[in-house]
Amino acid sequence: MTWKMVSKVEDVKSDKKDGKKKSLFTNHEISMLGIRSNLVQASFSYERMHAPGWTWAQLPFWEKIYKDDKQGLKDVMTDNMEFINSSPPLYPILMGLLLTMEEDHVDRTTIKGLKNALFGPMAGIGDAIFWFTIMPIAGGIAASIAKNGNVLGPLLFFAVYVFLFWSRIPLAHLGYNLGTRAIDVIEDNSKIISHVASILGLTVIGGLIASYVKMSLTINIGAGNGAINLQKQLLDKIFPNILPFAFVFLLYWLLRKKVNPIWLIVLTFVLAIVMSALGWM
Amino acid sequence: MTWKMVSKVEDVKSDKKDGKKKSLFTNHEISMLGIRSNLVQASFSYERMHAPGWTWAQLPFWEKIYKDDKQGLKDVMTDNMEFINSSPPLYPILMGLLLTMEEDHVDRTTIKGLKNALFGPMAGIGDAIFWFTIMPIAGGIAASIAKNGNVLGPLLFFAVYVFLFWSRIPLAHLGYNLGTRAIDVIEDNSKIISHVASILGLTVIGGLIASYVKMSLTINIGAGNGAINLQKQLLDKIFPNILPFAFVFLLYWLLRKKVNPIWLIVLTFVLAIVMSALGWM
Amino acid sequence: MTWKMVSKVEDVKSDKKDGKKKSLFTNHEISMLGIRSNLVQASFSYERMHAPGWTWAQLPFWEKIYKDDKQGLKDVMTDNMEFINSSPPLYPILMGLLLTMEEDHVDRTTIKGLKNALFGPMAGIGDAIFWFTIMPIAGGIAASIAKNGNVLGPLLFFAVYVFLFWSRIPLAHLGYNLGTRAIDVIEDNSKIISHVASILGLTVIGGLIASYVKMSLTINIGAGNGAINLQKQLLDKIFPNILPFAFVFLLYWLLRKKVNPIWLIVLTFVLAIVMSALGWM
Amino acid sequence: MTITLTQGILIAVWAMIAGLDCWLQAFYIFRPIIVCTITGLILGDLQLGVIAGGLTELAFAGLTPAGGTQPPNTVLCGIMTVVIAASNNTAPTTAIGLSLPFAMLMQYILLFYYSSFSLFMSKFDKYAEEGDAKSFKRLNYIPLIIVVLSFGIVAFLSAYAAQAPMHQLVTSMPQWLTHGFELAGGILPAVGFAMLLKVMLKPQYFPYLLIGFVVASMIPFSNVLPVALIGVVFAMIEYYRSRSDAKTEAKLKELETKGDDMEDGI
Amino acid sequence: MTITLTQGILIAVWAMIAGLDCWLQAFYIFRPIIVCTITGLILGDLQLGVIAGGLTELAFAGLTPAGGTQPPNTVLCGIMTVVIAASNNTAPTTAIGLSLPFAMLMQYILLFYYSSFSLFMSKFDKYAEEGDAKSFKRLNYIPLIIVVLSFGIVAFLSAYAAQAPMHQLVTSMPQWLTHGFELAGGILPAVGFAMLLKVMLKPQYFPYLLIGFVVASMIPFSNVLPVALIGVVFAMIEYYRSRSDAKTEAKLKELETKGDDMEDGI
């Protein structure tokens, strides 16, 4: 974010702090904003990612703001058709925040700059929290119950996500009410938070590799009494889950060599079937 | 601590470093100071906490210092009747330290300032070490032996505290011998040490919650083969001890809402009895 | 390292970066340097430690460099007869690095200063990695297999060290190819790396004490039903491996009191035999 | 058992609902644990659906669409795992492997849409420039409808129309192949984790990956919550430390600028 | 069994000794593990005393008087747990719950003293101003005597005088109530820990609370020493780090003042 832009935001902020804002939108409308934030991926394409859905979700609100200002509506729509990608569950906050700014007719470039500065980091943070932490934990617990045929498993999983769906409503209110003050929070902390979210995410991925990737050899070396089972008496003694760890890093290395992920899946199947045919796994 | 006071202490320190002090008190007397430090809570009241006991414990020593100086005795007694509260097992060091200062007739305000600056932090440090670390560990080990009816449990516990009682003697000597040099140590480190003691204390409390608070549901959900035990097949799969943790935080939240602790005990009993009556625990 | 020396090294470095060096030595010769690095301890004595072996190992290479410069050969040999001690498995890098410098006829004092500055820290780093981490891990795994009479144990151990032996070859190439740039890496990081290696080393030693020192009392206290086994019902309840930990620190304390290590071995045997005779262990 | 036409249609409807959710990521009913359960319900074997759901959920752990990637599709995989298991009496673990081709078919269709939906962008841009809100909104329905219909059609064809050859394939499969598919299901999450690592792993985060791995390996627990909590511990400690570091740095920078200003001033 | 008068008097004497220690916090013989053991000895059932001591000690973990607070009194609780268990053949776990009202009675008496002993302060102040050491010393004995006597009286009444109604109460208690008291004893430490947290928990210390909790939950051990050692590890690492941070900060501050001085100088 350039210095100039920040100083503009500062102006806005000081404007804002002065008095209670006379809000254009009802509580119910802000709640609807939270729910409409689910539309961002509607017309997903690699070219613009969330842009059309993002615009669609907010369109009714802009129509209200720019009721008598056709050019304003054109501008805001055009501006928001730029490439956007971030973590869907965090959009309600962002939408709420940007809505106050639109409502206050903050300078267009300021809004744009802000959007570009915030969305990238928030994608990383959101993914670490939602995809790589909440989902495997909820999924893992639910799956461990479901595996025994108990329907509480899927119900529990569903409950978690109904809660997350619902949480979009208060988050939208939060973004809208904090307004530009939310920027302070996000701005000051986004570097730190994405650092911290990476720590959390990678710790969890480390745990997931150990828990979810299942590889175990059935080969014996030697015969008779002194025979040892390669898995139990050698590999497991070196370190349990050493094969899954090694295999993940093999795949990682292939990915960094620009191998297409689909080949990794093929490799996995070929390996599994060959090992099965040889009786090694 | 103000800058002025510190600089005064500095003077004292440099005086001290020059030569071996010709001590007014015998070894035996200093040992007695350590033992008398047990009196600090004798006349405990919320108004002054340890003040009268603290004064009482040291009175014989001041009488010796101010043998021919009635006013001196009056001053020191009056000064020490100010509110004081710190961790009892650490008093011997403090008493030893202040005794050298009295002996050297250090300026009264310097002594007072020092006392005020040192006692607060030392309460936190001492509590973290003695109440929240040593006691649960000694108690936990001793209790685990005693539960089987072995008298070694209480004996072990007693031995630990006889040792701590005895340790007041060397601590008094330490305080007395280090003299104002002890201030350096405490001063430089007190912020860090209380930070560090909090880390230790809270780690232990976390462990205690898991080990000592016992809550376990006996409810089953569903019937027949697919029935699951709420505790063993759901809660324990999410995280063991999740109920104790949640309950402690419920109580914590109530305390922060200024609920009187006695109500927490009542709540605990009501909950326990209701759960028992319902057959849920 | 003095400022002056560093600046000289800087000169060398900038010289070096300009063009691809026309190397005096073939690939095979550099590989031989790696293998010859095994000779450093040939004439080990407390007076010079690795000096004569170090010189011997590199002598053929210096003969090539100083083919027509008898004085040069004399100088390099004399210089290298100074006391040297470092971690043998890291020598290939150092030798490779110094060889480029000799080849470029870098100022003698620069080379000497560098050697003195690098060797100490590298001893600590190397020992932490090779003696205190790789060896106990390889040894521990191999031993746990061998204990059951499976010959895979020693084979595995041997394989690890054949690999380490072989690794001297690429390390020599690395040192030779990086040349003075290797100094940057080592110089900037040596303080940090030795700090970090200490962390690793001491963590492992802590683990080794718990895993490898075996002490366990067989004493019972009390009789009949309430009787408790001192080891299982007291010591193990306080903390498992508390005796090994205490004993190691007793020995550590004796060593710091300048007791000769041989007495520690004697003490260990006397203790073991007395405990055995008393039936306490 | 064979899948009846009604069941086939119900499955198609369910695929459209779950597929819409998969596209929008709203309720996460596109995850295998839900998809399998409902499919089981449709096929009249809830129990099987739930069990297959648990197993498939684990196999698809880590295979997330984060960053706009597309893993094998969970909706198709979930449906076909239950369908194959139910109609051929195969163990769900093996059925997971057999359902993967269908999941990958759907994955490729979605990837094709991710690329080709760019075609709509010029239209969107035009409406935006004109401030034509109504047309803009309407246009958004087209990709949605395309996606939803695709899910329905692919699911119907896979589950209902292809069942005969599928049955033949499955019953004629030798034991080693069946077992191979089972193994593949267990190894599959590795692919997802490797993809995550490619995005997230910088050298300074390696220790955290390692501690997570070590803790989970040493303390086997039924889910990764303990590991996540340890991650939270490290993250929070680092958070407070980073904040104080940031303050120090800010002060340093201030001093530097001040110093420079003064130099300039002199 | 019934408590004889001699036993009642012995218990009162023991309550006075332990009560004095409870007030001064010298030998920690006021903790349940000791109080129960000695009470068991007095009642002729050492074994019961020791067992009850172990259980009561655990129930009172965390209920400390740190910061001048007063938890339910351990001396009364310890005595009454053993008395109730011995005289009614109740399990010690249930007896803990039943002894709590007595412990709370004593708690409130002590809290009353904490407030009312303020009355002595003006006297103390006067003697101090007059430098009257002798009277000052003597005055300290009065609160001590009040406290000690209170312990003796309350213990005697509770253990000896109230035993008949107590017995009736206990024997007529339904099973669910007995079990309820038992449960309460197990949950009770939560109160103490919540009180500690109120004093000690700042956001930046939360990760340490969490790691302690996770480690103790995952690695069940007979005491919290392993957890405490892990606390020591984190504390020591943080100690050395804080020291180096403090140095950096000191240098920064120095530079800042220097800078300011120079600015002023210019």
Add this chain to the structure above:
Amino acid sequence: MTITLTQGILIAVWAMIAGLDCWLQAFYIFRPIIVCTITGLILGDLQLGVIAGGLTELAFAGLTPAGGTQPPNTVLCGIMTVVIAASNNTAPTTAIGLSLPFAMLMQYILLFYYSSFSLFMSKFDKYAEEGDAKSFKRLNYIPLIIVVLSFGIVAFLSAYAAQAPMHQLVTSMPQWLTHGFELAGGILPAVGFAMLLKVMLKPQYFPYLLIGFVVASMIPFSNVLPVALIGVVFAMIEYYRSRSDAKTEAKLKELETKGDDMEDGI
């Protein structure tokens, strides 16, 4: 069984090979796990050699020559453990203790060489000054030969020549003494670790020692790799932190010098 002359000679040869490796630290075939195995092979009981190798390796853990120290010699200990166990039917655990005197004999011989080989240094210096590469190289062979021959002779005498008295000693040993030697073998690693600590332990590293100890005690595993990995975690975290600290410090220093320069300048 008795050791035949051929076996005695083979052992001597093996002692020379392993001894050379012990002196140079090249292939680590001087460690007990290898020495015992080969000795077992020579004595015709590979199984015994391998087992004894495992046990002796553990007993000698931590007894390293790091820093130029000399622990009891692993080559002699390895050979004699197997020889004693094989020829007296002693359990390998006891044989370890009995082999220690031989290991210490060799240790002292090597220590003597460490001191006395200083005598060669003036010769080396002379050849270096003269640039006499050939003589310099040749001179290096002398210490090597001395060391190698010593190993051969000591091993031959211990294993072959001393076997009769050895046998008598072992068979007449009372049970408590045998058991004592066994215990000693288990405690022995403590010596090595104490020596390491003397070199490596600074106060700020104590927490890491502690965490290693606690983790290994709580999570018993067949080797220290998990502990080492946790060490790697802490080391890496500290590495990145130290690097950023070093940067801050460098900046601070820069500012200080700048400040000083300016002060001088004014």
